[in-house]
Amino acid sequence: MPKINDDNGHGERRREPVIPFHRPAVGEDEALAAAEVVRSGWLTTGERTAQFEREFAQFVGAESAVAVSSGTAALHLSLVCRGIGAGDEVLVPANTFTATAEAVALTGARPVLVDIDAASLNISCADAQRKITRRTRAIIAVHVGGMACAMDEIAALATRFGLCAVEDAAHALPTRYRGRMVGSISEFTAFSFYATKTLTTGEGGMITTTDAQAAKRLRRLRLHGIEQEPARGGEPQASWKYQVAEAGYKYNLTDFHAAIGLVQLKKCEALRQARERIAARYTQAFAELEAIELRGEPVANGGATGGGVSSAITAGDSSSWHLYIVRIRPDILGIDREQFMQALERRGVAASVHFIPLNLHPRYQREFGYRRGDFPVAEAEYLRSISLPIFPGMQDGEIRRVIEAVREIADAAKCVAGRAAMGAGR
DSSP states (O other): OOOOOOSOSSSSOOOOOOBOSOOOOOOHHHHHHHHHHHHHTOOSSSHHHHHHHHHHHHHHTOSEEEEESOHHHHHHHHHHHTTOOTTOEEEEESSSOHHHHHHHHHTTOEEEEEOBOTTTOSBOHHHHHHTOOTTEEEEEEEOGGGOOOOHHHHHHHHHHHTOEEEEEOTTOTTOEETTEETTSSSSEEEEEOBTTSSSOOBSOEEEEESOHHHHHHHHHHTBTTBSSOOOOTTOSSOTTOOOBOSOOOBOBOOHHHHHHHHHHHHHHHHHHHHHHHHHHHHHHHHTTOTTEEEOOOBOGGGOBOSTTOOOOOOTTOBOOOSOEEEEEOHHHHSSOHHHHHHHHHHTTBOOBOSOOOGGGSHHHHHHHOOOTTSOHHHHHHHTTEEEEOOOTTOOHHHHHHHHHHHHHHHHHHHHHHHHHHHHHTO
16 A cells, blocks of 8 residues: 655654543542542442442433442343343354453353444344344443443333343443433443543443342442441441342442542533534544445444445433544545555554454453454454544644644645556556
């Protein structure tokens, strides 16, 4: 493929500060909240964790919320609570982080990979239906980048085949689907509060559920299967009295993390709006670029909107904009995704890729028998997908630089490809 000449005429580009892919939106408020917990003398699961659960449930409109140590723990406990185990199968999109399928494997069940919708990059309901067998017990819907999956179709599929629907909402706080907040729709929804997420506690997660009894069991499972958690400050019962009701895990969230989460939760919608404003500027700048495709909306029965030329969200929907994903068109540019990202890097723009399809990883090939070529849509979109920087603290100049870099690279690549084509025609 042709090389792009993107220097300043002297063999190197102008030196500018690197725009990071992510910068956490934390500050003095979070520091003070954490310090208050330290001074209180109660660091583990306590009143702040309980308060975080109540306020989170209210924020997303859920019946109950259970705080845990990570998004992976949230997925794992959701599946365990529904009784999924050895011999069962769980549908998982091929285009996701390994944690989604790992949570399935931890139960002893088999993660059955499913291809994706080409426009939205979320799970294909049509392919999901093709993968259902008599062993299928659940389907995990991953809201990639914060754009909601087609939950009406997924719910209908789950009802028709008697499946448990679990939402992997690691990217989707706050996201709305048809006017409802993600976290209030399915029986179980798993959130992540990892350092890069839209709401962060450094590490941590949350399960929301529509089932109050399930919430009670989830609280038991997250702390060694103990029926009654150790006494909190001011409670009359002796702290050494407890009963182990069943096998459990060490998945509880600490008050230290919950205190940070409470501060972040108050800012959550404002942080989403800041991301949305950046996304709107990107969309406006890239919508007319022939060499760049934006994410589109899936249509019924597993189809895709034509061309993916608009990332508009339908009425009643809103994205958290955890990621801003573009797809390049190598046939027009004359360069591949790796070369495009290298050109971004030379311009001081850090980008990423979401995700490497699971069937391309050695573990999933060795242990589950998946191979390259098994999921043609996920693999094709992976090869041309780029996630651009988008975080609430992005400065106006940083946003402009990202836009300029993408446009410059696209224009330069087209010129090089055009000259090459003209030379070949001589």
